Amino acid sequence: MKRCLILTALAGLLVAGASAPGVAALFQVEAGGVSIFTTQPVTMDGTVLVPLRQTLTQLGVTDLTFDPATSEVRFTARGQSVVMEVAASSAMVGGETVALAQPVQRFAGQIWVPAAFISQIFPDFNITQVRGFRFAPEVTPEITSPIPQTTGPSSVSFNGRTVTYSSPTWYMGNVLMVPVNETLEALGIAAPQFNPGDLQLSFIHEGSIVRMNAQSGFLHIGDQAFPMARPAVERDGILYAPASSMSHLIPGLTFSVPQG
Incomplete structure (x- = not known):
């Protein structure tokens, strides 16, 4: 059997x-x-x-x-x-x-x-x-109100390096969400383009397997799972994640929004 x-x-x-x-x-x-x-x-x-x-x-x-x-x-x-x-x-x-x-x-x-x-x-x-996500049977999440979403900046600075995006950024609450592939490329991290049908972006960084799953609030690096400020989200075929999550890949990395 x-x-x-x-x-x-x-x-x-x-x-x-x-x-x-x-x-x-x-x-x-x-x-x-x-x-x-x-x-x-x-x-x-x-x-x-x-x-x-x-x-x-x-x-x-x-x-x-x-x-x-x-x-x-x-x-x-x-x-x-x-x-x-x-x-x-x-x-x-x-x-x-x-x-x-x-x-x-x-x-x-x-x-x-x-x-x-x-x-x-x-x-x-x-x-x-298997496509799609499900809640664990014992969990009944309570949704009280939608998280506010507003348009984000067209460029973001990571440790002084300005990244200008061709895809829109946006805020989920007060968390800035950025296109993952564009951000990784700008930071010099090689990764394949996200395929919406896969639900997951996987790549190798400094000898470890990195996985980011759409709708997951964790970034997996090797056998460790790092919490993100908001879950990764797929929009119009593009995978988005909090800008702050990139610091898990590059320790000490910070970001800021250029003024003006």
Whole structure:
């Protein structure tokens, strides 16, 4: 009998200025009765990546090897030899070339590959993204009145560096919300463009996996969760977060609104 594993991340939903715990279901994984992950998958440019060794171990693979000198990975899947290299956009499976939706990645001490590739070589493997958020059953949030929202400035200064936005900023109450991708780029932090269908922006910063979920009041960096002044919000396909939340990525970072 198959078991289904729902991978979840804690999301703090701020309602009318108060914090209410919630659960965001991100991925549903099935593999012939085997619970797959101890590490949450990540999304890169719309492609879900899974940790290779953890996944293969749960699927019964015992001969995976990695050569740091050549960045080559080898293992056997259902009788077929599989060879791939870090940063390569294809893999050799049984002597045939198989294209990958995203190149093989190495970060956070692990090798990551597209989940779709695992499904190709192990048909029982399936991963589905669950869209939408739900409150924990025991929580009944009380919404008293909407949080006021007003137009924000067209530019913001971070440690003296002025960022001029092409997308609008706005205030949620007294908290300035800024476009995440534009802000990260201006601060020199590489990240893929947010895909509204993913509900999550994932990227690597200084060796740690960073995750920001739409409607979540926490910024996840590695295995730590940092509270934000307001939840991240998707508007017109753009992910917004409090300007103050960037200080979790760059310690000591402050922001101000230029006068005039």
